[in-house]
Each structure stands twice: as structure tokens, then as C-alpha cells.
């Protein structure tokens with residue numbers, strides 16, 4: 249029988265030491281910890297201090313050497329190359345040791361940083377686990393990021409090695425990853441690391457003498473070698489994962505080792521209801537936090553089989569996912585609402601024609617789950633659909649319902665239900681005071697944050713402290729989640745969207761500031777503002793407004809240059825859906841850009857109070873430009889080409 253939620257939850261908050269002591273038994277410790285929790289500074293709790301362990305040992309050796317050596321650990325399916333391969337825990341053990349031995353030969357050891365820039369191939373997982381085996385810190389960079397973004401991350405982490413593949417594929421389109429690495433190397437401010445290239449044979453590349461290493465040659469040299477897993481302290485970093493914040497510079501979220509493992513193992517059983525032998529499919533990417541936690545580490549830690557899928561939900565056919573669930577007998581699935589919105593556009597027969605009886609439930613996270621999508625998924629699949637909320641920073645769910653050993657709570661569509669174990673969440677007002685049920689405020693967590701939460705920002709602890717922590721009216725520190733939320737009278741939470749300058753496009757977090765900075769760097773741009781607007785499919789879409797410098801005549805050219813710059817500097821995921829060249833931005837008298845006005849105009853809503861605005865004619869200018877775009881996009885010509893509102897720019901532009 250499932251455990252009651254409230255009693256267990258209360259224990260996790262009121263007596264965290266006893267609660268987490270029990271949970272810590274889920275993993276193997278090389279040396280036991282002295283204390284469950286040290287929280288002299290509640291912002292920097294030490295979970296399981298004094299204990300040593302190793303993630304790779306727990307995720308691989310325990311099963312390969314234990315009771316399940318021949319159980320599949322990874323099922324790899326590529327819809328892009330039409331390949332499938334199953335790796336047992338023993339296979340995984342052999343591969344990971346081989347890679348670890350090759351990395352060790354390159355001088356990689358405890359604490360060294362390794363950047364992994366790879367598509368969804370098993371070798372990426374081998375590389376991550378090999379780093380963990382050596383106590384090295386990996387930083388996986390999403391394969392959709394550009395050379396500049398990659399260079400920024402190599403610089404920031406001062407990586408000793410970059411591991412990449414020759415290329416990746418997205419809907420049949422080739423992404424030449426090695427070439428992007430070559431470009432990134434030219435942009436570095438740190439010494440150029442070595443590059444280990446896994447050649448899939450899909451993209452030609454040339455080796456740089458003395459820098460590049462061939463994966464095949466390195467593995468041949470390591471062949472049957474094994475490497476002992478290096479014991480690391482519970483608090484030692486397991487990885488860095490960069491995410492967007494409110495400034496232009498991405499934050500290197502650092503995760504510890506022991507706490508993370510304990511949290512992942514506990515959530516697999518309590519929340520996802522997945523254990524040894526279950527087939528778990530998190531349809532995300534290893535470049536995101538969901539990939540780190542629930543494609544790689546959590547399923548392997550508990551001895552489940554993880555599905556590693558290279559592809560998109562609807563390519564080459566719109567039933568590719570449902571076919572995969574049927575073929576691989578997936579028990580638990582996890583993806584983002586965007587994917588469901590996309591699949592909901594296709595006839596339900598696409599789903600119903602497949603035998604989905606193996607599937608027990610579907611978890612969704614990454615962005616707000618609207619009721620229509622929730623209902624579609626529930627009705628079509630005839631399975632429980634669970635909305636849960638978390639962040640790169642948390643590494644695991646913060647708000648959730650339970651499908652495992654903890655009793656399932658009654659569903660309220662649109663709400664990710666209750667706090668997960670160890671998360672003491674509340675909704676607060678501007679002074680940090682808890683607000684009444686039904687009142688909108690900021691979602692915050694009381695300290696200490698539970699095991700597995702971020703421990704710092706790589707190389708910038710001061711930024712960690714200032715970015716995340718605030719004091720309540722009594723001077724106590726708390727963690728600001730950066731989201732607006734509401735708690736109802738029954739204690740259910742409703743997440744309403746970001747409270748900071750971060751937007752969420754198809755479950756991917758992007759800082760408006762990072763995009764604005766790229767735009768503002770163009771010599772013909774005087775000012776830029778970027779906002780997120782509601783989008784039917786992606787949740788939010790990026791809309792950019794740019795004020796050109798005086799004398800710039802060809803705004804169409806400027807627009808296309810700017811779109812190109814964003815693709816190059818950040819990656820295609822940050823390409824604005826709409827980029828408008830406008831005369832000026834709506835501002836307050838003190839010079840603050842009124843984003844809510846831009847947002848209302850872009851969404852075709854009433855702008856509300858304009859009394860604080862410096863120059864009301866700005867609003868009219870933008871409204872006209874957007875209206876013209878809309879009528880143009882609705883017209884017979886391609887929506888991708890537009891008149892750029894040039895007619896509205898006839899008057900002289902006087903910005904600076």
C-alpha cells in the first residue's frame with residue numbers, strides 16, 4: 249500500500265535529518281557520512297558531509313556486478329538514422345570503463361572539467377558516466393547551441409577536454425557539430441582544450457593536428473581496460489549545467505554528488521513509480537536538466553532501463569513516439585507539454601492504433617501545462633497524466649503528484665499539485681511575507697534546500713547568493729524560485745509563469761537579456777527589447793523590438809542580419825518569431841522599458857494604463873507596425889517575408 253503523503257512530507261520538512269537518513273540507504277557509500285545535514289549557513293547546506301561515493305559506481309557497477317548484469321540499461325533508438333541498439337548493464341560497464349581509461353590517458357582526473365557537445369547517442373552517456381567514474385566534472389552543452397554559446401561555456405568552466413561527435417541530425421537536417429567546435433575554439437579566451445571526436449560517419453570533418461583525437465583510435469587503445477571508480481566527497485560537484493538567468497551571462501549550475509543521487513533514487517520510487525527492470529523514457533535531451541536527471545542518472549541508479557531517443561516527436565511520422573512505446577514496452581514516460589501540443593494536432597488514430605498497455609503514466613514538466621493539452625493527453629492515452637514543476641536548479645521535482653510508493657493525490661488539472669519531499673514551498677508577497685490562499689505572489693522555498701539542489705554557480709559564489717536568495721520580513725533567508733504562483737485553499741499550487749526576465753520557449757529557458765545583448769551589439773542597433781508572448785504550440789515565443797541607429801535605411805536587411813546573429817550567438821532555439829524595427833521603445837519617464845506594454849501590443853491585448861509612459865506616440869507606432877505585419881502574414885504571400893514596417897519609419901529616427 250502506498251504511503252500517506254502528508255505524514256511523510258511533514259517528516260521531510262520537520263525532521264529532515266531522520267527523513268534523509270532513511271533515503272540515503274538507497275545508494276552505496278564508500279565511506280559513511282558523519283552527519284546527514286550541516287547547515288551552519290542555510291544557503292549552503294552540506295548534505296551527507298564526510299561521506300564518499302561515486303555516481304558511476306552506483307549507476308553501473310552495482311547492477312553489472314550485482315543481480316542484473318544482462319538487463320538492458322540503455323535502449324537507443326534513432327529516428328534520424330533508423331538505428332536501434334540495446335546495451336545491457338555489462339555492456340555499459342565495458343564501454344564506460346573504456347572511455348574512462350581513454351580520458352585518464354588524457355590526464356583527466358578528479359575535479360577536471362570536460363565539455364560534452366554531442367547528440368543523443370549512447371557514446372554521450374558513456375562519456376558522462378566516464379567523467380563521473382573519474383570524479384571529473386562534466387558540462388554537457390545542448391547540441392543546438394552555437395559556437396559562441398559553446399565557447400562561452402568552455403571558457404567559463406575552463407574545460408580541459410571537449411568531447412563531440414562529427415554531427416547530429418534534426419528532422420533529417422545535418423548539424424555539423426565538429427565544425428561548430430572548431431569555430432568555438434577560435435573564440436576561446438582560455439587555453440584550447442583537446443577535442444575527442446566521435447565519428448558517426450554522417451558529417452565530414454578534418455582533424456586539427458596536435459589537438460584533435462579520434463574516439464575510435466582512443467577506444468581501441470583502451471580496449472579491455474578498467475578504471476576503479478574514484479571516491480568523491482558527497483559535496484563534490486558532479487556536473488555543471490548552464491542555464492539562463494536574468495543577466496546575459498548563463499549561470500553554471502553546480503550539482504553535488506551524494507545528495508543528488510539520494511534525491512534521484514527517492515523520486516524514482518516515490519514519484520515516478522519506476523524501479524529495477526522498468527522501461528523509463530524521458531523524451532528530452534541530455535543537454536537539459538531532465539536529460540541529466542531522468543535520461544541518464546536516475547533510471548540507471550535504480551536499475552531501470554532508460555530509453556535514449558534521437559529524434560523529434562513527429563519525424564518521420566507523427567506516430568513515431570507511440571510506435572516506440574509499443575515496441576520497447578515503455579512503462580513510464582516523461583516529456584514536455586509542447587511535445588503533446590504538437591502530437592495533439594494529429595488524428596487520435598495515430599495514438600489509438602498502437603498498443604500502449606505497457607505505459608502506466610505520463611509525466612509532463614518544463615512549462616505550464618494548459619488544461620486542453622492535459623485533457624487531450626489523458627483522454628487519448630487513457631492514462632494518468634501528471635504535471636510536475638521543477639527547474640535546472642532543483643535537479644528533481646519541486647511540485648508534483650505521486651505515482652509510486654507515495655499515495656496519489658486527487659488531481660486538479662492545471663495544478664502541479666503539492667510540494668515534493670523536502671521542498672518547503674510557499675507563496676510570498678514583496679516583503680517575503682506568506683500571502684493568503686488564492687493570492688498571487690512569488691514561489692519561494694524555505695532553507696535549507698533539499699539534497700540534489702544546486703550548491704553554487706560555477707566560479708561565482710557571490711552571484712549564486714545574490715541571484716537566488718532573499719530575506720523575509722523577519723530577516724530569514726529563502727530561495728526565490730523566480731516564478732509567480734498561487735496556492736489554493738486546499739494547498740494546491742498553481743504556477744503562473746516567470747517573475748523575472750526569463751522566458752520559456754517549448755520548455756527551454758532563455759534569458760531576454762542574453763538575446764537583447766546580441767541584438768544591441770549590432771552597430772546599426774541603438775536599443776533592443778525582447779519579450780515572451782503567448783504561443784499556442786510552444787507556450788511562449790520570442791518577440792524582439794529593435795530601434796535602429798540614426799540614418800539606417802534598410803531595415804529589412806537589418807532584420808535578417810539580426811536573426812542571423814542570434815542564431816550564431818545563441819542558437820536556433822533563440823530565433824525570434826517576430827523581430828520588428830521600431831522608432832522607439834515605450835518607456836517610463838525614468839527610462840525603464842515598459843515590457844508589459846510591448847507584451848500586450850504583441851498579443852493584441854489592451855495596453856492598460858499608459859500614464860507612466862514618456863511618449864505615448866511610441867505605442868501607436870508599434871501598434872501600426874504590428875498590425876501591418878499581421879495583415880501581411882494573413883495575406884497570400886509567405887509569412888516569412890514581411891515589409892518590416894518601413895512605411896512607419898519615414899520620419900527621422902532620433903534615438904542617440
Ligand code: AMP
Pocket residue numbers: 491537612613614615616617635636637638639640641664729730731743744745746752755756757
Ligand atoms: P528549466 O530550468 O529550464 O527546467 O526551467 C525551469 C522553469 O520552467 C521554471 O522556473 C518554470 O518557470 C518553468 N516550469 C517548469 N515546469 C513547470 C510546470 N510544470 N508548470 C509551470 N512552469 C514550469
